[in-house]
Amino acid sequence: MRVKKLSFVTLDLLKSKSVIIEPEKITLDPSKVTHLEVGSGKGHFITSLAKDNPEQVFIAFELNMSVLYRIVEKKEMLGLTNLIIILGDAKNLDQYFEKDMIDYIYLNFSDPWPKKKHHKRRLTYETFLKLYQNILKPSGILQFRTDVYPFFMDSVDYVEPYFHIFETTTDLPPSLYMTEYEEKKRLHTKINQLKGRLKND
Ligand SMILES: C[S@@+](CC[C@H](N)C(=O)[O-])C[C@H]1O[C@@H](n2cnc3c(N)ncnc32)[C@H](O)[C@@H]1O
Numbered sequence: 575m576r577v578k579k580l581s582f583v584t585l586d587l588l589k590s591k592s593v594i595i596e597p598e599k600i601t602l603d604p605s606k607v608t609h610l611e612v613g614s615g616k617g618h619f620i621t622s623l624a625k626d627n628p629e630q631v632f633i634a635f636e637l638n639m640s641v642l643y644r645i646v647e648k649k650e651m652l653g654l655t656n657l658i659i660i661l662g663d664a665k666n667l668d669q670y671f672e673k674d675m676i677d678y679i680y681l682n683f684s685d686p687w688p689k690k691k692h693h694k695r696r697l698t699y700e701t702f703l704k705l706y707q708n709i710l711k712p713s714g715i716l717q718f719r720t721d722v723y724p725f726f727m728d729s730v731d732y733v734e735p736y737f738h739i740f741e742t743t744t745d746l747p748p749s750l751y752m753t754e755y756e757e758k759k760r761l762h763t764k765i766n767q768l769k770g771r772l773k774n775d
Pocket of ligand 1: 612613614615616635636637638641662663664665682683684685753754755756
């Protein structure tokens with residue numbers, strides 16, 4: 575994804591907008607259904623879900639400051655009080671979340687890292703799945719969407735040992751909840767999706 579750097583976006587600005595900019599343990603209400611999107615990009619997916627489900631909690635987790643600022647803008651425009659925005663790297667997820675805190679994790683159009691020597695960087699790779707396994711509640715759900723078929727098939731293999739995969743499709747129909755990337759990509763190609771429930775054994 576080409577990213578335009580926004581020079582006015584500083585850590586101080588993000589902090590003033592209540593973005594969490596350094597690792598800290600997040601306090602969540604365990605009685606509320608909690609959703610986490612890792613690599614949220616500009617945030618259309620997670621902000622749309624948050625708008626339509628005000629009684630639930632949504633967390634956008636994104637590495638890039640300029641991209642993340644677009645989530646901040648949407649949060650303000652929609653007046654969302656149920657959306658937490660975190661600037662951070664997924665490899666440090668355990669520094670933000672205790673065990674068993676999250677009901678749903680979404681990975682939307684994560685970078686495919688096609689070269690074999692870079693596969694370990696994929697957000698569906700084993701090392702990341704172990705982090706998700708730890709922070710998901712028992713029977714928590716992982717949903718992964720991509721337009722890159724080889725990445726999808728590799729991810730099915732990565733995910734299987736950790737999650738009961740209960741849904742796969744290689745031609746996902748459009749929905750109310752799509753990312754900026756999906757809206758562009760589905761004009762030219764089919765969209766793949768898998769859903770898995772955490773294995774508790
Ligand atoms: C291809 S873009 C997709 C963005 C968005 N999910 C969408 O579908 O429009 C991948 C996003 O993941 C973010 N990302 C990549 N690695 C990450 C990591 N380790 N932790 C958090 N975010 C990450 C990138 O900054 C980028 O915004």
